[in-house]
Amino acid sequence: MKLHGLYGITDTELLANGRLLPYVEAALKGGMQVLQYRDKTQDTARRYEEATALKQLCSHYNAQLIINDDLLLAKELAVGLHLGQEDGSITKARQLLGNNAIIGATCHGSIDLAQRAKAEGASYLAFGRFFPSKTKPNAKPADINVLSEAKALGLTICAIGGITLNNVHLLTKQGVNLIAVVNELFDANNAEQVEKRAKQLVSTIFL
Ligand SMILES: Cc1ncc(COP(=O)(O)OP(=O)(O)O)c(N)n1
Numbered sequence: 001m002k003l004h005g006l007y008g009i010t011d012t013e014l015l016a017n018g019r020l021l022p023y024v025e026a027a028l029k030g031g032m033q034v035l036q037y038r039d040k041t042q043d044t045a046r047r048y049e050e051a052t053a054l055k056q057l058c059s060h061y062n063a064q065l066i067i068n069d070d071l072l073l074a075k076e077l078a079v080g081l082h083l084g085q086e087d088g089s090i091t092k093a094r095q096l097l098g099n100n101a102i103i104g105a106t107c108h109g110s111i112d113l114a115q116r117a118k119a120e121g122a123s124y125l126a127f128g129r130f131f132p133s134k135t136k137p138n139a140k141p142a143d144i145n146v147l148s149e150a151k152a153l154g155l156t157i158c159a160i161g162g163i164t165l166n167n168v169h170l171l172t173k174q175g176v177n178l179i180a181v182v183n184e185l186f187d188a189n190n191a192e193q194v195e196k197r198a199k200q201l202v203s204t205i206f207l
């Protein structure tokens with residue numbers, strides 16, 4: 001079954017000072033279906049602790065947890081993995097995590113990269129960034145027209161990069177399955193605001 005819906009991605013700074021779990025729970029209450037734990041620090045113990053708590057939370061709300069970059073952490077927790085072009089082999093990750101694991105692959109705006117990721121065993125293909133991103137300003141830009149060819153590959157298609165309540169419809173009308181968002185979801189003053197944003201994004205995605 002294809003994944004579908006709001007795909008929230010954590011941000012170490014936006015979710016610092018005790019905000020990680022309450023903000024993620026608020027997004028889950030608002031209908032977020034997939035969460036990526038994206039933490040670029042080298043603090044292995046904290047990363048393990050946080051990812052374990054997020055796994056419990058996601059499982060309570062019947063959502064999928066995906067770990068960014070870190071194959072061994074994904075294996076240890078038996079959850080999904082997202083790999084970029086510099087993050088190691090999808091084939092090796094598939095061998096280690098097994099056939100049922102969700103493995104996502106960054107494809108930027110390239111059908112060639114997407115075809116390769118599919119051949120190596122990716123479960124979903126992530127394209128972007130489609131709009132200027134506050135979280136990752138130097139992310140490679142992608143043209144929205146790539147999405148029609150991407151859909152023909154038959155895998156779950158994810159869009160990322162600068163997605164807001166104002167532009168999300170441009171992606172959903174192309175038939176994108178997963179809408180990946182950091183800033184528009186988690187740059188909030190409180191958990192109630194996160195829940196409201198999640199609900200608004202979800203209702204646009206499923207319009
Ligand atoms: C859903 C999703 N799409 C793309 C990315 C970017 O991955 P990558 O290119 O490896 O960059 P980092 O996130 O590791 O900085 C992603 N994380 N998630």
Ligand SMILES: Cc1nc(C(=O)O)sc1CCOP(=O)(O)O
Nearest residue numbers: 128129133135139161162182183
């Ligand atoms: C982690 C990441 N990867 C991107 C890519 O294009 O590969 S854009 C991005 C950040 C997405 O955050 P926001 O929703 O705040 O723009």
Ligand SMILES: [Mg+2]
Nearest residue numbers: 069083084087
């Ligand atoms: Mg990466």
